[in-house]
Amino acid sequence: MPWQLLPASQYHQFHAACDTLNASGYNTPLLDSRFIHHLLTEFGTGQEVLAINGDINAPTALTLLLREKNVWSTFQPSQAPIGLWHSHPTASVSDLMQDLFSTLPGYPLLIGITQQDPDLLSRPNDQGHIRTLDYIDTARISVSESFEDYWSGRGKNLRRNVKRQKNRLQRDGITTRLEKSTLPSDVDEGVKDYGSLESAGWKASTGTAVHPDNAQGRFYSTMLKAFCETGDGLIYRYWYNDRLVATDLCIKRDKTLVILKTTYDESEQVTSPAMLMHYEVFKDIFDQQQIQRIEFYGRIMDWHRKWTNEIRTMYHINHYRWRLLPAVQSIFRRS
Numbered sequence: 001m002p003w004q005l006l007p008a009s010q011y012h013q014f015h016a017a018c019d020t021l022n023a024s025g026y027n028t029p030l031l032d033s034r035f036i037h038h039l040l041t042e043f044g045t046g047q048e049v050l051a052i053n054g055d056i057n058a059p060t061a062l063t064l065l066l067r068e069k070n071v072w073s074t075f076q077p078s079q080a081p082i083g084l085w086h087s088h089p090t091a092s093v094s095d096l097m098q099d100l101f102s103t104l105p106g107y108p109l110l111i112g113i114t115q116q117d118p119d120l121l122s123r124p125n126d127q128g129h130i131r132t133l134d135y136i137d138t139a140r141i142s143v144s145e146s147f148e149d150y151w152s153g154r155g156k157n158l159r160r161n162v163k164r165q166k167n168r169l170q171r172d173g174i175t176t177r178l179e180k181s182t183l184p185s186d187v188d189e190g191v192k193d194y195g196s197l198e199s200a201g202w203k204a205s206t207g208t209a210v211h212p213d214n215a216q217g218r219f220y221s222t223m224l225k226a227f228c229e230t231g232d233g234l235i236y237r238y239w240y241n242d243r244l245v246a247t248d249l250c251i252k253r254d255k256t257l258v259i260l261k262t263t264y265d266e267s268e269q270v271t272s273p274a275m276l277m278h279y280e281v282f283k284d285i286f287d288q289q290q291i292q293r294i295e296f297y298g299r300i301m302d303w304h305r306k307w308t309n310e311i312r313t314m315y316h317i318n319h320y321r322w323r324l325l326p327a328v329q330s331i332f333r334r335s
Helices: 008-025 032-042 093-103 147-152 156-171 184-199 215-228 272-287 301-308 326-333
Strands: 005-008 051-052 061-068 071-074 086-088 109-118 132-142 174-180 233-240 243-254 256-264 293-295 309-319
Touching: 005 008, 005 093, 008 051, 008 061, 008 086, 032 215, 051 093, 061 147, 061 309, 086 309, 093 109, 093 132, 093 301, 109 132, 147 272, 156 272, 174 184, 174 272, 184 215, 184 233, 184 243, 184 256, 215 233, 215 243, 233 272, 256 272, 272 301
Parallel strands: 071 109, 256 293
Antiparallel strands: 005 051, 051 061, 061 071, 061 086, 109 309, 132 293, 132 309, 174 233, 233 243, 243 256
């Protein structure tokens, strides 16, 4: 089937097609049109290309691409945990990439589909012009049992630390409180609170902290409002008495919840606010039994391993103009 190339500014016309394609296979909030639309709005450069395969109203595949000289890759701002590639589950990614390669203007050397989750898009075999590369290991929690059974399966150190820290706070007269905000009217305050905590930590010196007036702050505010309009946006805030100590920004679709960002009060030295918050968040999710998967995404850290044993490797897919190009690149990297 042929590919059509359009300016990414026309993406808003294909929200319904994008969501139908997502629902046919991935059904992940990270490929929801609301997430992608606001990514483009805040982080697009105007050079992005919208590529659509097949029937423009019911496409077989859809992606957003950026070009740097003769190399094309999926649109991938850091706020997007996976590369923005949709394809129907029955379609061959290798064939789609071959056809797309033939459609691109100029003299492309490579197309890269970045940061893919093997549970969403099966990893193709290395053959012909296709090569895949490991990206990072990431983790999830499956919600398939009671919280008591899940918690009893965690390591002794985690269970002991949570109990010890909760007892310490109780002895010190500190009452903990978890707030779950799901209304659009809650979002501005929630993102502002998130930014206040993050700006007080190490990210302030790097200029990467969320702030209501920067692109990150605007993205999370507008995107979360759009998700909250359908009950799919969540902001968790955790308090020690009247002091905010940790917060999560999350989105969900169907039975999957993605924790997009976590921050905490780095001045707290006695306890781990993020750990205690996640204990309460996960307990609530297990008790409600409305979510089947809690996705962390991002590079796996030691603290992830305390919460789950479910680990998988994300990957990139490259389609090269010449079959020998990957070998040549490897030689140059070693020299």
